[in-house]
Amino acid sequence: MENKDNEAPITCTYDDFEPMCKWRREEGCDLLEVHGLQDFEREQLKVRINLGTTLVITGERPLKNNIRSRFRKEIKISKHCEIDEIRVKFGTAGILHVSLPKKTSKKISNSGDVNASLPSNYLIGLESSTCCRLKLAAQGMAVVVFAMAIAAFVYKPRRCVQVES
Incomplete structure (x- = not known):
């Protein structure tokens, strides 16, 4: 700007x-x-x-x-x-x-x-309850995002490769 x-x-x-x-x-x-x-x-x-x-x-x-x-x-x-x-x-x-x-x-x-x-x-x-609820909601979202990232890491589609003889 x-x-x-x-x-x-x-x-x-x-x-x-x-x-x-x-x-x-x-x-x-x-x-x-x-x-x-x-x-x-x-x-x-x-x-x-x-x-x-x-x-x-x-x-x-x-x-x-x-x-x-x-x-x-x-x-x-x-x-x-x-x-x-x-x-x-x-x-x-x-x-x-x-x-x-x-x-x-x-x-x-x-x-x-x-x-x-x-x-x-x-x-x-000293902060308002609305502010506290927003902070708690943000922390909850962070936990959900973290859990989804772990789930995505653990569950990877595996490729099947055929071994030729």
Whole structure:
């Protein structure tokens, strides 16, 4: 695609920042508060778990004159955390609240390796359910295509060649 009158392409400049994090430990749960996000909208924030071991919180929003404000926080998840029970809430004061419940002794002994069943980039909860359904549908299609490729590889028509004596 060509630019009008040989204009230079528009480039963005990023203003990276480090939001303040505050931890609170309670009996059955660790609570993380990420402060300094009052100018962000809920849709501009993402919270994911990578490989069942790292909580990744990112945010990006436009400022002005092609400048974007962004941040990225990576936090190691305790092996005693109940990953399926992590909850995220974005408050009106611009504080992101992350609840990391601890496994009970019964869950630790019976669960085995909980992290082994989690895919990389497991979504926790700030994106819309439509987005999640589309991601699941795409993953399902990828599985179907992969299965068809394997079936096509395994089932090849064989040529019969007669051996002349």
